[in-house]
Amino acid sequence: MAGSVLQGEGFSVSFSNREVTAWGGLALLKQMLDSMGFRQAAASWGLPEPGSNRGYAPQQLIEQFLVSIWCGACRFAHTETVRMDSTLVRLFGWARAAGHKAIMRLFARFDMLTNERVQAEVYRWFFGKISTLKHVTLDVDSTVITRHGAQQGARRGYNPNRHGRASHHPLLAFVAEARMVANFWLRPGNAHSANNIVRFLESTFAHLGDKSVGLLRADSGFFDEAVLSFLEGKGIAYIVAARLTQPLQRELYQARGWWALEPGLELTELRYRAVGWEHERRLIVVRQSVKRKTAPGKTLSLFADDPDIQGWRYSALVTSLDLPMVEVWRAYRGRADCENRIKELKADFGLDAFNMRDFWATEAALGFAMLAYNLMSLFRQAVLRCRIQHTLSTLHGLVLAIGGSWHPDARHNRLMLSVPRRKRAWFAGLWANASAPPLIPGLQSG
Numbered sequence: 001m002a003g004s005v006l007q008g009e010g011f012s013v014s015f016s017n018r019e020v021t022a023w024g025g026l027a028l029l030k031q032m033l034d035s036m037g038f039r040q041a042a043a044s045w046g047l048p049e050p051g052s053n054r055g056y057a058p059q060q061l062i063e064q065f066l067v068s069i070w071c072g073a074c075r076f077a078h079t080e081t082v083r084m085d086s087t088l089v090r091l092f093g094w095a096r097a098a099g100h101k102a103i104m105r106l107f108a109r110f111d112m113l114t115n116e117r118v119q120a121e122v123y124r125w126f127f128g129k130i131s132t133l134k135h136v137t138l139d140v141d142s143t144v145i146t147r148h149g150a151q152q153g154a155r156r157g158y159n160p161n162r163h164g165r166a167s168h169h170p171l172l173a174f175v176a177e178a179r180m181v182a183n184f185w186l187r188p189g190n191a192h193s194a195n196n197i198v199r200f201l202e203s204t205f206a207h208l209g210d211k212s213v214g215l216l217r218a219d220s221g222f223f224d225e226a227v228l229s230f231l232e233g234k235g236i237a238y239i240v241a242a243r244l245t246q247p248l249q250r251e252l253y254q255a256r257g258w259w260a261l262e263p264g265l266e267l268t269e270l271r272y273r274a275v276g277w278e279h280e281r282r283l284i285v286v287r288q289s290v291k292r293k294t295a296p297g298k299t300l301s302l303f304a305d306d307p308d309i310q311g312w313r314y315s316a317l318v319t320s321l322d323l324p325m326v327e328v329w330r331a332y333r334g335r336a337d338c339e340n341r342i343k344e345l346k347a348d349f350g351l352d353a354f355n356m357r358d359f360w361a362t363e364a365a366l367g368f369a370m371l372a373y374n375l376m377s378l379f380r381q382a383v384l385r386c387r388i389q390h391t392l393s394t395l396h397g398l399v400l401a402i403g404g405s406w407h408p409d410a411r412h413n414r415l416m417l418s419v420p421r422r423k424r425a426w427f428a429g430l431w432a433n434a435s436a437p438p439l440i441p442g443l444q445s446g
Helices: 026-036 038-043 058-070 076-083 086-091 100-108 112-128 197-207 225-234 246-253 325-348 359-384 392-400 421-435
Strands: 005-007 012-014 135-142 166-168 171-175 180-185 212-218 237-241 259-262 265-272 281-289 312-319 404-406 415-417
Touching: 026 038, 026 058, 026 086, 026 359, 026 392, 026 421, 038 058, 058 076, 058 100, 058 359, 076 086, 076 100, 086 404, 100 359, 112 180, 112 197, 112 359, 135 197, 135 325, 171 197, 171 325, 180 197, 180 359, 197 225, 212 325, 225 237, 237 325, 246 265, 246 312, 265 325, 281 325, 312 325, 325 359, 325 392, 359 392, 359 421
Parallel strands: 135 212, 212 237
Antiparallel strands: 005 012, 135 171, 171 180, 237 312, 259 265, 265 281, 281 312, 404 415
């Protein structure tokens, strides 16, 4: 059959034994991983070993999982694409590629303690490689992942898009300056946003190693005395959106001294002590006219009949910063970018699709999906150095989906890439970036 020709309308098709790949651009990521000492680091993470001496090395399974995600895999079955690509198998030096069942068996060997220990090692290694990142802004958020099967931890809880459906409710922390994930915890769907948040923050700070957190931003789900007191005890500045409880609505109704930043946008501040708080805290209040095209916030439901209140939407921020009101408000607005990160994780990195029946196996898989995201984010910034941070699906067309094949003479072990002549100098520049220690332009050391 190898020598047969299939005849078409004005063209024909024949077969070749030559090893060819559509993902030649992944050679850049392979070079970046080698320059970072990825394999040596993975060998020290204490990954669960296979039960049989015929099993695949766990380091290879993790690497194969990452490569599969970069090639577009959002489900375990999609990893078979890489398995069938003999050129990629040779590029990454695997004797043979594992099937997706072997990758799933690896994650099934994780339990709670193994997850915590391994992920701590992974994050400390990763952030330790970014020497220019010293002071960070941390954004904490949660999201809802709807589940359609009988996965452990899938519970009915807050689910704005699929009311009444079982879900998971993970916590995520992001480094704003570098657009990277600093921590990920999978939680049952009925968990409140602030559940165990202090332990989550302690874990996150440990992941960052010698990086110092200059500011933490969070939404109203983290408007909690335990969270605020913990941050104050650590000396970490914060801006947290306030929940518009009935007592707070009464305070906002009586607020005075509104300052108009622009028509339909006003700010004021007050000292406020919520029920259960040990002391008063600074509150920045923002109200925007409902006539504005984008007016976030909520109406004061307690005073819905007051005509002076009906035309405004309110939001409030509790903060430890001693900055002008407008600067606090603008600083918090930057947190909106973490919503884009979550959307990208779901669209391109399988945040809502890599799942197994066992809870800790799912958390392990998603933990390494976060590593795939972080490495791709580092690739975008340290290797491509583009002003625009393209999504993974866009990078496929820009740099990763490059045709490649091995040199006919196996002694050369040379991957031949189909790069147009006018773009070869550009690709050589990317190769130089990938070969050097990771450097993100714009991040200041010290």
